[in-house]
Amino acid sequence: MLTALFESLLWGPPMPATTPLIQKTLDLRQVLYTKEEIRNYVPQRFEFEMLDGILSLDLEHGAAAAFKQLTAHEFWVRGHVPGRPLFPGVLMIESAAQLCCFLFCKKQMDHRFFAFGGVDEVRFRGTVHPGDLFVIMAKARRIRSALGIFDTQAYVHDRLVYEGIITGMALPEAEKP
Numbered sequence: 001m002l003t004a005l006f007e008s009l010l011w012g013p014p015m016p017a018t019t020p021l022i023q024k025t026l027d028l029r030q031v032l033y034t035k036e037e038i039r040n041y042v043p044q045r046f047e048f049e050m051l052d053g054i055l056s057l058d059l060e061h062g063a064a065a066a067f068k069q070l071t072a073h074e075f076w077v078r079g080h081v082p083g084r085p086l087f088p089g090v091l092m093i094e095s096a097a098q099l100c101c102f103l104f105c106k107k108q109m110d111h112r113f114f115a116f117g118g119v120d121e122v123r124f125r126g127t128v129h130p131g132d133l134f135v136i137m138a139k140a141r142r143i144r145s146a147l148g149i150f151d152t153q154a155y156v157h158d159r160l161v162y163e164g165i166i167t168g169m170a171l172p173e174a175e176k177p
Helices: 002-011 089-108
Strands: 053-058 063-069 114-124 133-143 147-156 159-170
Touching (some): 053 089, 063 089, 089 114, 089 133, 089 159
Antiparallel strands (some): 063 133, 133 147
8 A cells, every 4th residue: 555655656647648749640751841851941961860851731720740760880889878779758758849840830831940948847768779760749729929839749660769848949040150
C-alpha cells in the first residue's frame, strides 16, 4: 500500500493514450517540400537542418508533418552515447520547433525569423536511433501575427517517441550594419 502511494506521488497518474495530431495516412514517397524548399522558411543550416522533407501541410487547420532520416553520420552519433547512440531529446524538440517555424511562415505568409519562445509539457516516450525515420507532426493551437503555439509529436515505426507544446514568436527584421 505504501509503495503504491509512493509510486503514485512520484510518477503521478498514468498518462492517457495520445491520439496522433494528423489522422490521415502519410505517404513517405510523397514529399511536398524538399530540404531545399524548406530552407526558404527555416534558417537553420548544416548540422542543424532537422527536416528532410514536408509530408503534409494543411494551412486551413494549421497542421503539418515532416520527416528526418537519421543516419550513422549525424554529428551527435559519436558522443551521445558511445556504443549506444541515441537521438538527443533536445534535438527532437529542435526538429519539432523547425516544423513549427515552417508551418507558421507558410500559414502567415511571413518570412520573418520565427524564434523559439518556449516548450511545455514535453514527454519522451521512446528511444530514437541512427537508421530510424523520425516523423514529426505539428498542429497550431493558436496563431497570431507574431506568436504561435503548437502541439507537437514525433513517431518512429508508428510508435510515439516525443510530444510537447512549442511556443514561437516572429522577430522583427534584423537591422543591417
